[in-house]
Amino acid sequence: MIETAFASHDGVELFYRYWPARSGTAKGAIVLLHRGHEHGGRVVHLVEELGLDDFAFYAWDARGHGRSPGERGHSPSFAHSVRDLDCFVRHIRETGGFAMDQVAVVAQSVGAVLASTWVHDYAPSIRALVLASPAFDVKLYVPFAREGIALWQKLKGTFFVNSYVKARFLTHDAERIASFESDSLITRPIASNILLELYEAADRVVADARAIMVPTQLLISGSDFVVRHAPQHRFFENLGSTIKERYVLPGFYHDTLGERDRAKAVKKVRSFITERFEEAPVVADLRQAHLSGYSRDEADRLATPLSIASPRGLYWALTRASIRFGGLFSDGIKTGLRTGFDSGSTLDYIYENDARGLGPGGRLIDRQFLDAIGWRGIRQRKVHLEELIGKAFARLKAQDKPVKVLDIAAGHGRYILDAVAASEVKPDSIRLQDYSPINVEKGTALIAERGLSDIASFHRADAFDTAGLASIEPRPTLAVVSGLYELFPDNHAIEASLRGLSQALEPGSLLLYTGQPWHPQLEMIARALTSHRGGEAWIMRRRTQQEMDQLVAAAGFRKIEQRIDKWGIFTVSLAERI
16 A cells, blocks of 8 residues: 555545455556545455455545645645545546556445536546435424524534444444544534535436436445435435446445445445456447437426416516516516527627616615626636636746637637736637627627737627638637536537537647536526527527536547536537547
8 A cells, every 4th residue: 555645625634545456457547536524444344345456546535634734624626525536536647557447436424425426527538437325405403403403503604513423333344433433533523514515516426417428336234324315315416427327225324334244235336347347338329419318308398388377487587577677677587588698798798897877776686686696607617717728828838839819709808808918828829709899899898808819809700600700810739618618509510510629629729618517506598588680589499418528538638637516517628620
């Protein structure tokens, strides 16, 4: 065993243990994720007991746990820890020389929720995922405890909740009980923000498990005092993977892989991983998901009109009326009604985040509008765009390449110009494009206002014109597509656009693209908001991250890294032309 550390996305060094393959050259890497409150030392026994000598093993101490730094039981957010996991696997691949499909993950409890959220949000094509008693719904026992924690956090800020769980309710294994009680690295408290966000991530992943296509094994402890079974079964039933196994282990407590009779569970894990690596990787082709698939079915349901005589039809009619009424007072709602809530003008208003309207009441309504979760996600997407644009500039400069920027649907271009202002590396040229004359006019004015007319220009152009994109001069070294593909359900249009960009970009050039794998307000958007396309209903077909990544890969790009907001709504990814 080797003890070392890796630098996560924010520079914090997280501790992990590493076991090289005993047989010499590793067939793959197995990542072990511990339960909440615990650390990697609590899963060390699995390295021996699984008996997979052809594999290298890795076990981390999550941020705020074990020998990793950070306040005990705390992380800035659950999404922050999910990104830690993404960085950990990237580190394993870079140092061990593993392809993504040579990686398997075995995770317990909170670690299992981390793993399933990572697979859902980042769409890594790992070989196998084993989830033991995932903590999709922790039993708090006290009535309305979740609501009380949320209220107290809102009033007082983040605080800590101590675990009520005794070791004797985790396992029947006397040795494991004794070691738990004497382990000084066990972390009893958990930060309130992590507990609440654990529930939120679990709810989202369970409901949208159709997006998970990785071969998955689910182990459920039959006598679990810590978490509820129903969401575990619902998750399995929703799983999109064509290879999935579920086992209920009668009499097992929550520490499934640390139980007295764990040999039964370990045997199932060993068989599952062995079988997955004996067979070729299974990767579903999602490029036709716009024709058939669950997100197409979802969009079709949202596009079906509701009778005004039905309760739901009446509800949404009243909602539309209230939005029109709000537009009399709120400048943001007024902009959305006039230009479309998905227009560049509305997005630019959202980016400004300055409540305006008729008097104090109008500004209050506008603030409520601006604080909708979707708009908060849009603003976080802008932060991620600017961060990755800066990284792309630095990467190109380090490779002695010119920095020539193309944005094919820039809206008003604010996020590009803000990123340029924040970057130490200045681009050689900036070409912004959009189909809307209003956006071209506003964007040109913004370029002049920023004093960038010598290197930047704005053009009216079609982002789906393959030949037009392919013939752009000067040839870009960084192409940006933000908030565009999410608005169009047809993958053929996306493929045409990506094909043009692929022809325009030389090998080594970069592509920055966004996605929207999930949204909590899809029905409200479809039933109540209008699009820039002639005022028609704004109906979105979600693309899973795996679907979006496959379209990009098919056009000749290799994904490098990704960002996602803490609500799991918007992604920003950086890819290289190969």
